Amino acid sequence: MGETQARLEDVQPPPRKARRALLRRLADVVSLPASRINVFERSVVGDLLVDVLRPAPVEERRRVAQRLAPLGELPDALKRLLLRDEPQVAAPLLEDCAALSDADLIGCARDAAIEHRLMIAARRGLSEAVTDVLLSWGEEAVIAAVLANSSARLSQTTLEGVIGVSRAAKALCPALLKRAELRPSGAYVMFWWCGPEERRAVLQRFAVSREVMQDCVEDVFALAAAEGWDDPVARKALQFIERRQRNRAAIEKSPYADLEAAVSAAAANGLSRDLVGEIGHLSGIKPLTAAKIMGDPGGEPVAILCKATGLTRQNLLALWRSMRRPETTAEGAVHPDWSRVQLTYEMLAVDRAQTVLRYWNWTLSSALTPTLLRAIREGEDELIDEYSTPERAAALALADNFGR
Template identity: 75%
Template sequence: MSSSAAMSEPDVPQATSKARHVLLRRLTDVVCLPASRINAFERAVTGDLLVDMLRLAPLEDRRRVAMRLAPLAEAPNSLVRILLRDEPSVAAPLIEQCASLTDVDLIGCARDADAPHRLLIAARRGLSEVVTEVLLSFGEDDVIEAVLKSASARLSQTAIEGVVALSRLSPGLCAPLLRRSELRPSGAYVMFWWCGPEERRTVLQRFAVSREVLQDSVEDLFAMVAAEGWTDPVARKALQFIERRQRNRAAIERSPYAGLEAAVAAAGAGLKREIVSEIGYLSGVKPLTAAKIMGDAGGEPVAILCKATGLSRLDLQTLWRAMRRPELTPDGDVHPDWERVQVTYEMLAVDRAQTVLRYWNWSLSSALTPALLQAIRDGDEALIDEYSAPEKAAMLALAENFGR
């Protein structure tokens, strides 16, 4: 009788478990052999055997196999797939170290596994645009933040725009997002409305760009468009964004006030809707833009409005008081909000302040159509033009005003 037949019944599972453990290790050794010792077909067959065994293997054995496979330049795909979808401790060595993983492998893991796996993938070096777009699509703040903080990860403009939208409800994403080289002024300007004080300062320092090159390149076109009576709405909107003059001369002629300073002085007696609209008209922006600026909790937009239109520090103080914002703390010190608003006024050049103000006006009013307003009210992003930066900005900046 063979020794195996002589085993007592309780000893059989123990012997089988030991043999299985050794077999698992030997098959792993075979899979890890260099290409000079094993061809691709032999490796694939061995990998198929390992897949079946790993389904019933203990966690520690599965983790060991993953660690053995991680340095390989070529590993059986079926084996990689099952290990990537295993417990995070099993998948981690492959996700973190295996250079042979393809975008398809990573995307499949991101879609089929759980949030801890996506967080591991987000920390992997050299992620491509297609992988990061899948990771960001789940809307998980910790995963998104890890992707944004990865200097080697590449993000598409579609992905960046998606994160800008998510940052409205997750302000913690604003700071890492502002450090991304892929972020464009259109995204930064609309993020400004829900950013904190430090992030707002970053937006103004990095994205408040000059329009000097634009102005020089189209200087001769103003006379041409004027000769046509400004009848082309597309050319008119673009040139209104580019031109140097901020105040609206036509509005000044029709205004019941002698000028913008007079309207601001009148606001000192009470900031009514009519005065806000008039200040907007005189400043060259629409009433909706002016109302958004005056209603902002942080106050920096008011400083931008004053600097862009040439209003003085005294005019800024008049508006601040008209908005019933504090200038002093109970201890008699300068209130932090008022101090920050004054710093904002001082730090910006007029041309750069105008760029920010005009982009807000462009996106918050000039791009608005009845269809877009309905889309904002309904929260239906499918109704906006996916290629229109102003429409996207308006959807995000005005959503809260319509109860979203």
């Protein structure tokens, strides 16, 4: 063993003192101010430095990167080499260098490793173009780092993609809800898989009033009525805006005197598929929406339904019992789920509860077409209209229901 080691030591190359000195000198020249070296000279020196730097040890490359990080301008070839180097070499540039353009960061994100993308995700002032590429990989750690970076900007298309990822990666939900770019359309669909605290945040921040819309289109209701409500586009929009939640026409056809009677029947006999559909019709929503609400494991959507339709606390309790959901724990205390549902009922104003309920109904049923249903069942995302907010929301919210 000793002889072998001795022979290996005999063939080790001698220390390259001249090369190391050249490396430092060239880095010094690249670092000269613009008053001492013009852009073409800097570029030529940079090309030469790349050749000397490529075979250098990692520690030497890291020292050069540290030396160059404070500069406001770097030769392109040198940036490309260092940014794609080992993480410890690229780190000084990715963390601090102001000379990096969006193109530099995008190229590094595409060509380097996840460690590089994590460092990019922490940079201040990331543009939408950079975050689009960073998040396109679907890496949960990188997504979390970008969401935690308050100075990073996200496009709505990218944000919708992250919302879709959050369905399986629920740990992303709290950070998503803090993003300034998030809109009600995304928050309402996220509600279905958020935890209790995040659901409360959705309702507190995004359960908006429709009062301004109602004031602006007040005269349009008369126009639509005069036309016999024969325009389906106008009818759907006005149904979302109007103040009345319950469906008066459904009451005339229902075997129950009103919504309260249907809820009482459910409490007495339990919920059946037909009764869920009937409660939905009387509430002014589609059976599919009612089924999604009644089947939600958290229970908060039931409180929203009751508040939006003017049902009382006693009606809420009756509906809760009809679902065979617990009111107390084994120790006799109020069950956490029931406590949370009651709190949800109390915290929401009627108008805001109606906004959430109608948005769910709009996205979960009004947008459904045979093409969309096939896309949801078969996972054919290309069949979903990229410009249709309700179609995209329905695809996310209903994927599990169709066994996707």
